[in-house]
Amino acid sequence: xxxxxxxxxxxxxxxxxxxxxxxxxxxxxxxxxxxxxxxxxxxxxxxxxxxxxxxxxxxxxxxxxxxxxxxxxxxxxxxxxxxxxxxxxxxxxxxxxxxxxxxxxxxxxxxxxxxxxxxxxxxxxxxxxxxxxxxxxxxxxxxxxxxxxxxxxxxxxxxxxxxxxxxxxxxxxxxxxxxxxxxxxxxxxxxxxxxxxxxxxxxxxxxxxxxxxxxxxxxxxxxxxxxxxxxxxxxxxxxxxxxxxxxxxxxxxxxxxxxxxxxxxxxxxxxxxxxxxxxxxxxxxxxxxxxxxxxxxxxxxxxxxxxxxxxxxxxxxxxxxxxxxxxxxxxxx
Amino acid sequence: xxxxxxxxxxxxxxxxxxxxxxxxxxxxxxxxxxxxxxxxxxxxxxxxxxxxxxxxxxxxxxxxxxxxxxxxxxxxxxxxxxxxxxxxxxxxxxxxxxxxxxxxxxxxxxxxxxxxxxxxxxxxxxxxxxxxxxxxxxxxxxxxxxxxxxxxxxxxxxxxxxxxxxxxxxxxxxxxxxxxxxxxxxxxxxxxxxxxxxxxxxxxxxxxxxxxxxxxxxxxxxxxxxxxxxxxxxxxxxxxxxxxxxxxxxxxxxxxxxxxxxxxxxxxxxxxxxxxxxxxxxxxxxxxxxxxxxxxxxxxxxxxxxxxxxxxxxxxxxxxxxxxxxxxxxxxx
Numbered sequence: 087x088x089x090x091x092x093x094x095x096x097x098x099x100x101x102x103x104x105x106x107x108x109x110x111x112x113x114x115x116x117x118x119x120x121x122x123x124x125x126x127x128x129x130x131x132x133x134x135x136x137x138x139x140x141x142x143x144x145x146x147x148x149x150x151x152x153x154x155x156x157x158x159x160x161x162x163x164x165x166x167x168x169x170x171x172x173x174x175x176x177x178x179x180x181x182x183x184x185x186x187x188x189x190x191x192x193x194x195x196x197x198x199x200x201x202x203x204x205x206x207x208x209x210x211x212x213x214x215x216x217x218x219x220x221x222x223x224x225x226x227x228x229x230x231x232x233x234x235x236x237x238x239x240x241x242x243x244x245x246x247x248x249x250x251x252x253x254x255x256x257x258x259x260x261x262x263x264x265x266x267x268x269x270x271x272x273x274x275x276x277x278x279x280x281x282x283x284x285x286x287x288x289x290x291x292x293x294x295x296x297x298x299x300x301x302x303x304x305x306x307x308x309x310x311x312x313x314x315x316x317x318x319x320x321x322x323x324x325x326x327x328x329x330x331x332x333x334x335x336x337x338x339x340x341x342x343x344x345x346x347x348x349x350x351x352x353x354x355x356x357x358x359x360x361x362x363x364x365x366x367x368x369x370x371x372x373x374x375x376x377x378x379x380x381x382x383x384x385x386x387x388x389x390x391x392x393x394x395x396x397x398x399x400x401x402x403x404x405x406x407x408x409x410x411x412x413x414x415x416x417x418x419x
Numbered sequence: 420x421x422x423x424x425x426x427x428x429x430x431x432x433x434x435x436x437x438x439x440x441x442x443x444x445x446x447x448x449x450x451x452x453x454x455x456x457x458x459x460x461x462x463x464x465x466x467x468x469x470x471x472x473x474x475x476x477x478x479x480x481x482x483x484x485x486x487x488x489x490x491x492x493x494x495x496x497x498x499x500x501x502x503x504x505x506x507x508x509x510x511x512x513x514x515x516x517x518x519x520x521x522x523x524x525x526x527x528x529x530x531x532x533x534x535x536x537x538x539x540x541x542x543x544x545x546x547x548x549x550x551x552x553x554x555x556x557x558x559x560x561x562x563x564x565x566x567x568x569x570x571x572x573x574x575x576x577x578x579x580x581x582x583x584x585x586x587x588x589x590x591x592x593x594x595x596x597x598x599x600x601x602x603x604x605x606x607x608x609x610x611x612x613x614x615x616x617x618x619x620x621x622x623x624x625x626x627x628x629x630x631x632x633x634x635x636x637x638x639x640x641x642x643x644x645x646x647x648x649x650x651x652x653x654x655x656x657x658x659x660x661x662x663x664x665x666x667x668x669x670x671x672x673x674x675x676x677x678x679x680x681x682x683x684x685x686x687x688x689x690x691x692x693x694x695x696x697x698x699x700x701x702x703x704x705x706x707x708x709x710x711x712x713x714x715x716x717x718x719x720x721x722x723x724x725x726x727x728x729x730x731x732x733x734x735x736x737x738x739x740x741x742x743x744x745x746x747x748x749x750x751x752x
Contacts (some may be wrong), residue, residue: 133507135506137506137507137510138507140507161522162526162536162539162540163540166522166523166526167521167527169522169526171518171521171522171525172525173470173471173521173525174466174470174471174509174521175470175471175508175509176507176508176510177509177510177518180510182518182519182522185504185510185515185518186499186515188493188504188506188507189499189502189504189515190499191508192502192504192505192597193495193498193499193502198495203495206495207495207496220550330511375492412480
């Protein structure tokens with residue numbers, strides 16, 4: 087009997103959504119590649135960009151932690167990579183991982199080499215690729231005509247802006263896809279888009295020149311993982327269908343094969359009212375099968391996440407259950 | 420034939436002098452322990468002490484680099500541990516190693532555990548022990564009656580102070596020796612004191628309660644390695660004999676078995692005039708055998724060190740040759 091070929095899965099995103107997908111898939115026999123957004127401008131990344139002149143690596147850092155070997159020997163480095171300083175003028179709020187990669191970049195004169203060396207040091211399973219090495223910022227245009235520059239201000243907009251809908255997301259200046267990304271997408275069996283902040287973690291990858299064409303040219307199946315919750319100021323009151331249509335504005339119609347949607351209504355106790363305070367709510371599933379198939383699975387994790395006091399950006403309080411999400415994704419292969 | 424017992428060598432100091440001793444001895448079949456001063460208050464250490472509330476670890480960091488496995492697999496971590504940031508408000512001038520240990524201390528809630536974990540991660544050969552875990556500052560009294568608080572201001576004194584001689588060095592508050600240090604000194608075959616800044620790297624260890632008694636109680640041979648150069652403001656115009664007598668004010672007479680002195684007069688080109696600008700010069704050897712034996716060896720290294728532009732303290736430009744120094748020390752066993 088011929089040996090079954092190990093499947094290639096490419097996960098596109100950044101942030102905690104992608105972390106969850108990687109965390110779940112890492113324990114399975116698949117070749118994993120994370121394609122990660124490089125447009126972050128909040129918290130630790132602002133300092134990296136403005137003071138170190140580097141590309142932001144927080145999304146890379148999260149993927150490294152997700153895919154790092156969980157062997158006890160590797161424990162200290164993994165713990166360090168999740169560590170955020172709470173002391174030191176100019177240091178508080180910085181992540182150890184970003185400072186680690188900044189030092190390696192200076193030593194090797196290349197952020198690309200620094201990322202690869204870091205992955206080696208942490209015995210990362212799979213590959214982590216920046217979607218681009220171009221230094222570029224997000225620009226969002228809202229339905230009142232206003233434009234906002236910078237990922238962080240789109241991720242957590244001012245109140246005057248938050249009331250409005252994003253009607254277009256662009257990169258300034260334009261960025262070109264990392265050639266290695268085209269190659270892994272080309273060889274993929276499954277492309278996983280999301281979950282994650284629709285504009286600031288997902289679409290920000292698709293607007294890099296060359297990414298959408300690579301996805302269209304690939305024979306891989308393509309799945310979008312629907313978010314659990316809406317996000318005020320970015321996807322306020324969006325239904326599942328709103329997410330889908332917005333995504334397809336950038337990805338093109340007919341590219342998706344599946345949309346994976348959570349079917350469980352049982353959220354951890356008190357979490358809905360907590361989200362209500364932030365004017366967010368569970369994404370309403372109003373999807374019907376279309377040119378893609380809607381796959382419904384119960385996938386809500388039962389862990390409630392806390393935000394660290396030195397966290398400089400807001401993070402999701404609940405997430406997909408990594409195991410359930412992985413199982414659902416693997417069933418699509 | 421009975422197997423020869425591996426000899427135990429304890430090196431007392433801190434700074435580049437101790438680095439050189441460790442670097443030289445590490446390639447030999449000996450059990451090495453570095454006992455390291457914890458009174459540093461300059462550069463990266465000021466931030467550690469004042470902003471992180473931690474004990475200073477720069478001397479520890481240098482010893483870690485000296486004793487880290489030089490296997491290629493360990494290369495990146497070793498390089499990182501010698502790295503000093505040159506960018507970032509509040510970060511520039513900090514060493515990666517100190518930030519690394521600060522993060523581990525926060526994770527484990529103990530600086531002691533953090534140091535041990537760091538040594539494991541860098542595959543350190545031998546052991547590195549802080550002379551004390553008490554948080555204490557150096558106080559120097561000068562021959563004009565003035566007192567100066569803080570290692571950094573004694574190491575690089577203001578001009579008005581630099582003209583005067585240190586007549587007493589104390590700790591404020593008093594500090595007690597790390598119990599592990601007593602045990603390794605007790606089991607030592609050879610105790611190496613120096614080379615290094617006489618007050619701020621050497622005597623600062625001897626004034627920790629319990630250290631001198633441990634040395635006196637030990638059956639180990641005890642050697643003082645004489646500095647190559649005087650240091651303006653700390654040992655201005657000191658001869659070898661001046662160094663010795665000052666050391667013995669703290670160590671007690673009759674404790675030293677050997678004084679190891681450089682006999683070579685050939686210094687790297689241009690270095691003497693460079694030192695002259697800093698009002699320093701080669702230490703004149705006016706020693707005669709006493710209750711200790713004077714051992715003369717040619718030990719000047721031919722490498723000239725540069726100071727980094729983000730270095731916050733002055734470092735030695737020339738050093739002992741690690742191989743020659745180690746050979747001389749091993750001949751005393």
